Structures are given as structure tokens and as C-alpha cells.
Amino acid sequence: MMTENVLVxxxxxxxxxxxxxxxxxxxxxxxxxxxxxxxRNGAGKTTIIRMVAAQTVPTSGEVELFxxxxxxxxxxxxxxxxxxxxxxxxxxxxxxxxxxxxxxxxRGVAGKRAVEDALEQVDLANTGKKKFxxxxxxxxxxxxxxxxxxxxxxxLLLDEPINGLDPxxxxxxxxxxxxxxxQYQTTILISSHILSELQNLATCxxxxxxxxxxEQVSAAQLAERCRDCLELKVDDAARAAALVxxxxxxxxxxxxxxxxxxxxxxxEAPQRVTSLLITQGISLYGMEHRGANLEDxxxxxxxxxxxx
Amino acid sequence: xxxxxxAEIYKATHRKYTYAFLAVILGLAAFMMFLxxxxxFGSSNDGEAIIIQRVTVADxxxxxxxMLSVGLYLxxxxxxxxxxxxxxxxxxxxxVSFGLPRxxxxxxxxxxxxxxxxxxxxxxxxxxLLLAFLMFPAGEELGESLRTFGSCLLMxxxxxxxxxxxxxxxxxxxxxxxxxSMVYVLLIAIFxxxxxxxxxxxxxxxxxxxxxxxxxxxxxxFSFLNKYGPEAxxxxxxxxxxxxxxxxxxxxxxxxxxxEIN
Numbered sequence: 001m002m003t004e005n006v007l008v009x010x011x012x013x014x015x016x017x018x019x020x021x022x023x024x025x026x027x028x029x030x031x032x033x034x035x036x037x038x039x040r041n042g043a044g045k046t047t048i049i050r051m052v053a054a055q056t057v058p059t060s061g062e063v064e065l066f067x068x069x070x071x072x073x074x075x076x077x078x079x080x081x082x083x084x085x086x087x088x089x090x091x092x093x094x095x096x097x098x099x100x101x102x103x104x105x106x107r108g109v110a111g112k113r114a115v116e117d118a119l120e121q122v123d124l125a126n127t128g129k130k131k132f133x134x135x136x137x138x139x140x141x142x143x144x145x146x147x148x149x150x151x152x153x154x155x156l157l158l159d160e161p162i163n164g165l166d167p168x169x170x171x172x173x174x175x176x177x178x179x180x181x182x183q184y185q186t187t188i189l190i191s192s193h194i195l196s197e198l199q200n201l202a203t204c205x206x207x208x209x210x211x212x213x214x215e216q217v218s219a220a221q222l223a224e225r226c227r228d229c230l231e232l233k234v235d236d237a238a239r240a241a242a243l244v245x246x247x248x249x250x251x252x253x254x255x256x257x258x259x260x261x262x263x264x265x266x267x268e269a270p271q272r273v274t275s276l277l278i279t280q281g282i283s284l285y286g287m288e289h290r291g292a293n294l295e296d297x298x299x300x301x302x303x304x305x306x307x308x
Numbered sequence: 309x310x311x312x313x314x315a316e317i318y319k320a321t322h323r324k325y326t327y328a329f330l331a332v333i334l335g336l337a338a339f340m341m342f343l344x345x346x347x348x349f350g351s352s353n354d355g356e357a358i359i360i361q362r363v364t365v366a367d368x369x370x371x372x373x374x375m376l377s378v379g380l381y382l383x384x385x386x387x388x389x390x391x392x393x394x395x396x397x398x399x400x401x402x403x404v405s406f407g408l409p410r411x412x413x414x415x416x417x418x419x420x421x422x423x424x425x426x427x428x429x430x431x432x433x434x435x436x437l438l439l440a441f442l443m444f445p446a447g448e449e450l451g452e453s454l455r456t457f458g459s460c461l462l463m464x465x466x467x468x469x470x471x472x473x474x475x476x477x478x479x480x481x482x483x484x485x486x487x488x489s490m491v492y493v494l495l496i497a498i499f500x501x502x503x504x505x506x507x508x509x510x511x512x513x514x515x516x517x518x519x520x521x522x523x524x525x526x527x528x529x530f531s532f533l534n535k536y537g538p539e540a541x542x543x544x545x546x547x548x549x550x551x552x553x554x555x556x557x558x559x560x561x562x563x564x565x566x567x568e569i570n
């Protein structure tokens with residue numbers, strides 16, 4: 001069965017004067033996925049989301065939402081989305097309930113209950129007559145999420161949504177997203193620079209740097225690439241691999257260029273490997289126990305930490 | 309569009325600003341009438357109050373007819389109640405990201421501003437008349453004054469709409485209501501107040517520009533109201549007002565179509 005894609009961007013580009021904010025970005029998000037958009041500040045994550053959310057017009061390229069392309073069709077498709085881009089913005093002189101009621105009427109969301117449901121979902125039902133201007137950043141974030149959820153969206157666009165949330169709020173927020181994804185198959189595009197948080201949520205990732213989407217990878221693929229291994233550097237990798245397979249019975253390994261072998265089994269007894277190789281006359285230049293997380297993987301992909 | 313207007317009306321009625329605006333204007337009107345009423349009485353030597361001047365409701369209607377040009381400035385407040393500093397509060401992004409067409413957003417704000425202005429105008433006129441009837445006698449020329457006031461109002465409506473269209477365009481194209489208000493007041497007031505005519509004295513070459521500006525100024529029909537009467541100015545006022553409304557709406561829509569929403 002073919003997977004339906006909820007969001008596809010094709011060569012999406014945004015240029016501000018001479019600066020290229022997004023450079024031919026191609027991302028594909030299947031229905032039901034939680035897509036983590038990973039990148040450092042200024043990498044182009046927000047610009048991509050803003051182009052999808054019609055807040056900025058692409059210089060070139062195409063956005064396809066629920067199979068729809070073209071301005072008119074996209075406008076209709078956007079009514080099936082909910083977005084929270086950058087800092088949530090509301091009318092400061094209205095309460096949470098009044099702000100949501102205003103947007104409920106504007107969007108034609110049926111039933112006044114929708115406002116109460118959305119407020120309850122984000123734990124803001126008891127804010128009473130408190131005006132938005134007196135809200136803490138965390139409360140503002142929650143209200144932003146309530147607005148994004150009010151029309152029961154099929155696709156949620158969330159740009160750095162956990163900024164300003166306290167640890168308890170982050171856990172609640174994560175659970176809410178997982179619940180929405182599980183219960184309603186809500187597809188979620190979430191950008192964040194807090195990679196550990198994304199790792200708890202995302203089912204696939206897009207890595208972006210300097211406006212370019214470097215890679216799209218599923219969580220399973222990432223786990224495969226990031227799993228623990230014993231990395232050996234030897235003079236003859238092919239012979240060493242054959243020895244390990246024949247003498248120790250290891251099957252889960254890979255041979256990389258530059259005399260590198262990665263062993264994914266026998267990690268608890270590395271001395272067995274080293275003894276074998278040395279006794280068989282293979283020069284061992286180095287051995288390292290490696291285990292990468294999303295952060296390591298990301299840094300490795302974009303070429304390490306940049307300073308200055 | 310109906311949903312959009314419904315939402316805007318909900319917002320306008322939930323702002324203190326709307327009621328404060330009404331209260332301030334009616335308060336000023338009441339204060340002015342109170343002064344006129346007090347001025348209308350004098351004292352005789354024995355301390356008994358005597359009427360030295362008789363102000364009537366008809367007089368107050370004439371005053372109101374002459375003050376209709378102020379509507380060109382008051383409409384900024386009605387438009388501001390609706391537009392609500394959208395760029396300052398970044399609330400436009402909530403509208404475009406939901407897929408609301410920018411044309412609907414623009415025209416929705418314009419229509420909502422016009423509706424708000426119409427309701428506020430009706431309330432202000434009604435309040436003014438009520439105060440006038442409470443404080444002054446009707447006067448014999450009331451019927452005639454009402455008819456003249458009606459004609460003046462009919463002449464003013466297109467000019468106000470033209471101003472509203474222009475101010476809405478400025479609100480959408482300039483980032484900030486303060487900037488929009490300053491540009492609006494500068495263009496409407498300064499160029500409609502004989503400023504260029506004054507400059508002509510120093511720079512004679514400005515004469516054709518001055519004539520043109522005077523011809524297209526929204527203030528001009530108000531300036532000639534006393535001289536020619538509202539009926540004579542009616543066609544000109546409607547043509548001028550609609551031209552301002554149409555042109556500024558087209559320019560505003562074109563500018564807003566691809567504007568960055570931050």
C-alpha cells in the first residue's frame with residue numbers, strides 16, 4: 001500500500017536579497033509521522049515552516065499539502081493544519097477564552113465547546129479574566145498550541161514549541177503530541193534545537209544546515225546508525241573482518257574505508273577481538289567504543305561545532 | 309467573509325477602547341452643550357436668571373453639520389479598533405497560516421472598519437441628538453436643519469469611506485498604526501488645508517500641483533459646503549470618495565499580497 005504524503009516540498013527556496021535562507025529544500029512527510037526538523041539557529045527551519053504556513057512567499061519551488069498545490073488549493077488545505085510558528089501571538093487585551101473565541105468565529109470552527117476543549121487540553125481552562133498580556137511565556141506557548149489544536153488539524157506545524165515551558169510542561173506537551181499522533185493520526189512537523197527532546201518524539205528527521213536539507217532519515221534508520229559499536233582501526237580491514245567472522249562467529253559488523261571496522265556484537269569482551277587480531281599479525285592502530293545519539297549524529301553530519 | 313466579519317465584531321465589542329472612544333466623544337459633546345447652555349443664561353441685577361440667548365436643537369444640528377469633516381480623522385479610531393496593531397502583536401500570522409486568503413483578510417478588515425465606523429457614527433449622532441433634545445428646545449427650524457444635516461451626512465459618507473480605504477491601505481502597508489496615522493494626518497490635513505496654496509506664494513511653479521491636490525483632496529467638498537451646499541457637492545463628493553476608496557484598496561491589496569508576515 002502506498003503511503004500518503006501529507007506535506008511535500010520540492011526545491012523550496014527562499015532568498016532575502018542576496019542571502020539564501022532556504023536552498024532547494026525537499027522534504028517529504030508521510031501521514032501519521034512526527035517529523036523532527038533539526039538544525040542550528042538560522043539554519044532555515046523557521047523559514048521552511050513559514051513558507052508552508054503562508055507567512056512568507058517562496059522565491060521558487062513548490063509546497064504540496066494533502067496533495068494540493070497552487071495558491072487556491074493550498075489555502076483550502078491549510079484549513080486542515082494547525083500552526084505555531086515562533087512566539088505565539090494574540091491580542092493582549094483579550095483573555096485566553098476571548099482570543100480563541102475570536103479565531104473560532106473567524107475560522108468557522110463549529111461549536112463553542114471547541115474553545116473549552118482546546119483550553120482544557122493545554123491546561124488553561126482556569127485562566128478566567130486574566131488578559132493575554134499578563135501571561136507567562138509558558139502560558140503563551142500553551143495558548144498557541146490550543147489555537148493550533150482547536151480545529152482538530154491533520155497536520156501540526158510547530159516551530160520550537162517547547163521554548164519557555166518548564167520541565168513539567170515539556171513532559172505534558174510531549175505526551176499531548178504523542179497522544180494526538182496516536183489517537184488521531186495527527187501528522188506533526190516539529191522543529192527544535194533541543195535534540196534530546198526530539199529524540200523522544202520524532203519518527204523521522206530532516207537535518208538542515210545553511211538552508212539545505214542534508215538528509216532525511218527515519219528514527220529506525222537513525223537508531224541503526226547511532227547504535228553502540230566497537231570501532232577498530234587496522235592495517236588490513238578485509239582480513240581482520242574475515243578473521244572476526246570465522247574465528248569469533250560475529251556477523252553484525254561493517255567495514256568502512258580507511259581500515260575501519262565497526263563491530264556491533266561482542267562489545268562486552270573487546271579483548272577477545274584484540275587478542276585475535278594481534279595473534280594473527282594484524283596491526284591494530286586504535287580501538288574505540290562508540291555510541292552516538294541524535295546530537296552526535298547531527299554534529300557529525302553538519303561537520304562539527306562551529307565557533308564564533 | 310461573514311465569519312470574518314462576525315469575528316471582527318466580536319473583537320471590537322470586547323475592547324474597552326470602543327466604549328472609551330464613545331464615552332470621550334459624547335462626553336466632549338455633552339461638555340460643549342453644557343457650556344452653550346450656561347452661556348445661554350445671564351443674570352439680572354436682582355440675581356434672577358434670565359435667558360439672553362436661545363440655543364436650539366436646530367442650532368446644534370447646524371454645528372454638527374459643520375463638524376462632519378472631523379469624521380475624516382475619527383475614522384482612524386474606528387479602523388484602529390478593528391486592525392488592532394496586527395503588526396505589533398504579530399497576529400496576522402494566525403490568519404494566513406490557517407489559509408485565509410489575503411484578499412479576504414484585507415477586505416474583511418476594511419468592511420469591518422466601515423461597519424464599526426457606521427455603528428459608532430450612528431451611536432454618536434443619536435447620543436448627540438439625545439443630549440441636544442435634553443438640553444435645548446427644538447426650535448422652529450428643526451425640520452429644515454434635519455434635512456440639511458441628512459444631506460450633509462450623505463455627502464460625507466463617501467468621503468469618509470475614501471479616507472477609511474486610504475487609512476486601511478496605510479495600516480496594511482506600513483508596519484505600525486502610529487506611522488499609518490501620522491502619514492494619514494499629514495496627507496489629509498496638511499494638503500487639504502491650503503498648505504500648498506501658501507507655498508505657491510513662494511514657489512509660483514507649484515500652482516498646477518496645488519490645484520490638482522485641492523481637486524483630489526477629501527477635505528475640499530467639506531471646505532465648499534457652506535458656499536455651495538451639500539446637494540451641489542454631492543456628485544463630486546461621491547466620485548472623489550469612491551475614487552480614493554477604489555484606488556487605495558487596489559494599491560493596498562497589491563502591496564499586501566506578498567508581504568512578509570513576521
